[in-house]
Amino acid sequence: MEEGNAGQPGESTLPPETVELMQSIVLRHNPSDSHHMRSLMTNAGLLSGAYAMAAGLVWWITVAKGGSQLGDSDIPDSLLGLDFSTASIVVPILVLLSTAVFVFGSYRGTPGALLFGGGTALLVAYLTIEPMGLLVVGSIDEVTTALAATARLAVLSLLTYLAVMSGISAILLSWVLGQHHYLPFDVFEVVKGYKEGEDDVSSPIP
Numbered sequence: 659m660e661e662g663n664a665g666q667p668g669e670s671t672l673p674p675e676t677v678e679l680m681q682s683i684v685l686r687h688n689p690s691d692s693h694h695m696r697s698l699m700t701n702a703g704l705l706s707g708a709y710a711m712a713a714g715l716v717w718w719i720t721v722a723k724g725g726s727q728l729g730d731s732d733i734p735d736s737l738l739g740l741d742f743s744t745a746s747i748v749v750p751i752l753v754l755l756s757t758a759v760f761v762f763g764s765y766r767g768t769p770g771a772l773l774f775g776g777g778t779a780l781l782v783a784y785l786t787i788e789p790m791g792l793l794v795v796g797s798i799d800e801v802t803t804a805l806a807a808t809a810r811l812a813v814l815s816l817l818t819y820l821a822v823m824s825g826i827s828a829i830l831l832s833w834v835l836g837q838h839h840y841l842p843f844d845v846f847e848v849v850k851g852y853k854e855g856e857d858d859v860s861s862p863i864p
Contacts, residue, residue, distance in 0.1 A: 699831035
């Protein structure tokens with residue numbers, strides 16, 4: 659008969675990569691215990707929903723309903739062939755993809771994912787500031803039209819980024835909360851040890 663944990667139902671040994679990922683998540687969020695982790699997870703979920711709703715309202719009010727008053731008809735198509743209404747949808751989608759891929763790539767240390775995330779972020783930046791470039795070359799006549807277009811895309815990008823970051827934090831914390839008892843060590847002790855190690859480092863400034 660095998661000894662140890664083999665007789666305990668539902669208990670399994672996590673692979674080293676998963677253990678390292680969970681440890682990285684815990685160190686990044688610094689929960690003091692499981693109750694604190696649950697509180698962080700709940701707050702992150704609430705913030706994610708609030709930011710997502712704010713992004714939707716901003717798009718609905720300033721693009722779907724108020725676009726004509728803000729001069730969207732005077733904005734020429736992007737060099738990528740997108741009109742402003744389409745660009746206002748594509749940009750948040752690109753932000754979502756870029757943020758999600760970049761975050762998971764940074765946790766796992768995947769260069770390809772980081773490269774994709776950085777490239778997508780650059781495309782978002784281009785689409786956001788392109789109305790100002792069109793103003794400079796004379797394709798847009800009114801300064802306010804270009805400023806309004808860039809400002810709306812920037813706000814949509816920021817709100818989408820915050821929503822995705824908060825949502826990912828909630829998902830990861832929920833995952834760690836449900837799996838941390840399978841680890842061969844106490845994740846919260848790791849956080850305490852990390853903080854104590856930082857405190858023990860003497861400052862080079864006298």
